[in-house]
Amino acid sequence: MYAILRQHIEKVVALTDDEFDFVAAQFVNKKFSRRQYLFQEDEPVHFTYFVIKGLLKLTLNDEAGDEHILAFAMEDWWESDFQAFYRQSKATMALQCLEDTEVLCLSLDGYNNLCSKLPAMAYFFLTKANGGHISAQQRILSLLKGNAAQRYEEFIKRYPSLVQRVPKRLLASYLGVSRETLSRLY
Amino acid sequence: MYAILRQHIEKVVALTDDEFDFVAAQFVNKKFSRRQYLFQEDEPVHFTYFVIKGLLKLTLNDEAGDEHILAFAMEDWWESDFQAFYRQSKATMALQCLEDTEVLCLSLDGYNNLCSKLPAMAYFFLTKANGGHISAQQRILSLLKGNAAQRYEEFIKRYPSLVQRVPKRLLASYLGVSRETLSRLY
Numbered sequence: 588m589y590a591i592l593r594q595h596i597e598k599v600v601a602l603t604d605d606e607f608d609f610v611a612a613q614f615v616n617k618k619f620s621r622r623q624y625l626f627q628e629d630e631p632v633h634f635t636y637f638v639i640k641g642l643l644k645l646t647l648n649d650e651a652g653d654e655h656i657l658a659f660a661m662e663d664w665w666e667s668d669f670q671a672f673y674r675q676s677k678a679t680m681a682l683q684c685l686e687d688t689e690v691l692c693l694s695l696d697g698y699n700n701l702c703s704k705l706p707a708m709a710y711f712f713l714t715k716a717n718g719g720h721i722s723a724q725q726r727i728l729s730l731l732k733g734n735a736a737q738r739y740e741e742f743i744k745r746y747p748s749l750v751q752r753v754p755k756r757l758l759a760s761y762l763g764v765s766r767e768t769l770s771r772l773y
Numbered sequence: 774m775y776a777i778l779r780q781h782i783e784k785v786v787a788l789t790d791d792e793f794d795f796v797a798a799q800f801v802n803k804k805f806s807r808r809q810y811l812f813q814e815d816e817p818v819h820f821t822y823f824v825i826k827g828l829l830k831l832t833l834n835d836e837a838g839d840e841h842i843l844a845f846a847m848e849d850w851w852e853s854d855f856q857a858f859y860r861q862s863k864a865t866m867a868l869q870c871l872e873d874t875e876v877l878c879l880s881l882d883g884y885n886n887l888c889s890k891l892p893a894m895a896y897f898f899l900t901k902a903n904g905g906h907i908s909a910q911q912r913i914l915s916l917l918k919g920n921a922a923q924r925y926e927e928f929i930k931r932y933p934s935l936v937q938r939v940p941k942r943l944l945a946s947y948l949g950v951s952r953e954t955l956s957r958l959y
Contacts, residue, residue, distance in 0.1 A: 655917040655918060657914060657917075669903065669907050669910070670910070673907070703896075716903050716906055717855065723906055723910055725856075727912055728841060730916040730949070731842075731949050732839075
């Protein structure tokens with residue numbers, strides 16, 4: 588699975604074997620079963636997770652008890668409650684497996700280690716953060732435009748493989764539409 | 774105005790005088806009048822902008838001709854059409870001044886120069902990108918929760934000084950509510 592991580596990083600920056608050994612040494616490998624939580628609300632967030640295999644949802648429960656889906660994460664994606672991770676505060680979200688999942692876990696110490704000792708890794712994480720920021724902006728725009736059909740079409744176009752794997756109920760929640768609306772589109 | 778930039782950067786990382794001279798040399802200073810555009814849709818996006826003074830809105834016009842507000846930017850904020858800037862593609866958004874505005878402009882060459890030659894600056898931009906990603910996620914959540922009153926309260930709490938400066942019509946658009954709804958809250 589470290590080969591998958593190396594391939595993923597080397598799409599952005601090249602690393603020597605020694606450098607990659609140093610990178611790999613910062614990660615811990617973990618497996619979770621379907622329905623297991625990597626963290627829940629009010630828990631400390633020790634890691635940012637690189638998904639080797641599986642599918643997860645990042646959610647927030649509001650005061651009324653409704654669940655809102657901020658993101659799905661699958662192979663080759665990074666996921667965490669980033670605010671809680673970077674600030675080492677308690678989670679406001681929960682990260683739960685929708686399928687059996689295998690991840691590589693990186694602590695904040697490990698992250699800072701990589702950024703300070705390997706400029707290439709600082710640049711890699713900068714590229715990922717910029718990409719994450721851009722994706723989040725695109726999602727804001729699609730929510731503001733408020734056209735459910737268009738939102739659904741954009742989702743299919745951007746994440747074709749996710750549509751097959753994500754339960755319809757969760758997809759409706761992610762898109763901010765009712766299940767009935769989604770059924771009409773589907 | 775370079776003193777403002779230095780203060781802003783040194784909230785995150787320390788720089789020597791020589792290092793800051795190198796940083797400052799990558800920027801160009803520009804002034805814009807109220808209503809002027811820094812860029813419009815379908816134009817190339819040459820710069821990311823650090824706001825020294827003033828107020829701007831980042832907007833997208835949809836097919837129906839409705840304007841959606843992705844972000845406001847004021848003193849001490851960075852703004853651009855980041856997707857277009859990093860990928861050097863055409864703007865899908867427009868950045869327009871709501872007040873007379875002064876900015877420091879950084880090109881992608883300048884940005885890459887800073888990241889590759891000064892590890893401290895790569896770390897500074899990483900911190901900013903992570904912050905931008907987190908803010909965008911917070912906004913997604915507030916849009917998904919879909920409670921206009923709560924959304925407005927969160928906005929006041931996070932950006933108290935903006936509420937005074939942004940026209941109500943634009944604030945309503947940013948929050949994704951009608952002007953009538955906003956008037957009831959206000």
